Amino acid sequence: MNFGYSPKVDDLRRRVRAFMDEHIVPRHRQWLDEVHAGQFPASFMEDLKARAKAEGLWNLFLPNLQEGEPGTRLTNLEYAPLAEIMGRISWAPEVFNCNAPDTGNMELLHMFATPAQREQWLAPLLDGTIRSAFAMTEPDVASSDATNITTSIRRDGNDYVINGRKWFITNAAHPNCKLFIVMGKTDPDAETHRQQSMILVPANAPGLTIVRNIPVMNHISPEGHCEVTFTNVRVPASSLLGEEGSGFALAQARLGPGRIHHCMRSIGAAELALELMIERSQERKTFGKYLHQHGTVGEWIAKSRIEIDQARLLVLKTAWLIDEVGAKAARKEISMIKALVPQLHTTVCDRAMQVFGAMGVSPDTPLADHWTWGRALRYADGPDEVHLQAIARMEIGASKEILGASAAYLTPPLRD
Structure with a gap:
């Protein structure tokens, strides 16, 4: 194990730190003022994202990007010190398209999405034109054990129908959130770890309702940690991510x-x-x-x-x-x-x-x-x-x- 930073990583650390010092830290007060005034995303966010992309500081976290997909192709060990620098300002990761939960969702789509799903959802996420949410935790069960989740994903002909309630769903209140990756049960009678599946749900699907943006320690996060309900939300069967039981x-x-x-x-x-x-x-x-x-x-x-x-x-x-x-x-x-x-x-x-x-x-x-x-x-x-x-x-x-x-x-x- 050699944890000394390579010349490549040292150069990226220098560039990310310089970008933070020049473009992000000086705007932190403006970000706070705008967000507290109800302006979200901040007025300068898209300009900063375009600048980061132009400087090659984009999608730093994915090592297995395919030809033509925008990003820097770093291993976890190479990316780790860059994430540390971004962590100094809470909103900085979005500038580099390295923000949660989008990073995890992009990894899921990169590993398991069909070509059509990649085109519809992964491409705009990698490009930073949309954001996404990951809906797993539920208020009515101990979600620390994911096998407890009760949201139903029921097959109905060529569709799936989703019913359930989720909460603390990050990004759900973000104006650019277009996709929910929802975890629920497709077969409650299967072996314990084969009951769950994941499905891709457009944020504007009828029956998907943002109930509230829950304060965290009495702080409201503008991107949201939301309670969300799914009431007879119907999506095509092609929206299943992976296979049934793989959730x-x-x-x-x-x-x-x-x-x-x-x-x-x-x-x-x-x-x-x-x-x-x-x-x-x-x-x-x-x-x-x-x-x-x-x-x-x-x-x-x-x-x-x-x-x-x-x-x-x-x-x-x-x-x-x-x-x-x-x-x-x-x-x-x-x-x-x-x-x-x-x-x-x-x-x-x-x-x-x-x-x-x-x-x-x-x-x-x-x-x-x-x-x-x-x-x-x-x-x-x-x-x-x-x-x-x-x-x-x-x-x-x-x-x-x-x-x-x-x-x-x-x-x-x-x-x-």
Whole structure:
């Protein structure tokens, strides 16, 4: 494992950082002002996307693009440090067409869509002219176990009919969201992991209703984390993604690389929080000392640096494993980073907020918004507890292969 950045990746890091510094960071205040005034997407978003595409900073996350598809063709390990840079500003990934949930949806379509589905949905997503949503979680069941979902996808002649209720569906309120990838049950009587399927539903399909945009920690996200109902939504049978019964497997394929993206963006947010904490601690004095000269604040700075670097190395290792052996073989490491990094995200942001005092919970810094999203990530893509249980199961399973090997360490020493 060599996690040193190649000259290619170093060049991309420099270019992405320069683009952020020149075009995105200076517009953050304008983005906030416009969004709070009801202007969304921001007036400059399409111009920035066109500039990023022209500079070759587009679709950085897909390694297997076909000839003619726009993008940079990076491995997970190559893309990871770029996602970290984008994570410093919450809306930056969209500029590079690297925003969730579109990235995961594009990966699904790239792997499993028919030629007609690719032309209708994947091509405009890769081009950045539309956005999409992924509808899996439901309010009436524990969606941390995807086998619990109850949305019905019923075959009716040449169509499928969809009925159900979903919530916390990201992007559903985005004006450019044109596609929902919906996970539901096509055969409730099949084997547990073969009951689910995925289907492609146009956002304007009759019977698809956006009920509300749910606030997250009392913050409204303009792209939406919405409650959505499907009432006798009818789509052609050709809208099925993959085959009947493959929905659970498709969801697992989608979530592996996506968790790398989320985690590296979180590390970027934590890096920004640490930078702000350090800067503030050198500017503000209390009781005759700069804040960093107080033992507690100095310890926070040191711990944050240690924890961020530890987390980054584990995420890079996981990205490398996915590239080398696939997401299925790297499932333990994927669960490890997903359980670890959101906690890191909120911990470092929380320390920085404390150093800023009351200003840290105000809109005058990005810390409160970053903390809020970090807290939400402890549910997204599976709650911490599910990942911890999965890790424990895999550790217990592996231990059975060497059961008894440690017995010698427990044997009392012989005495004369």
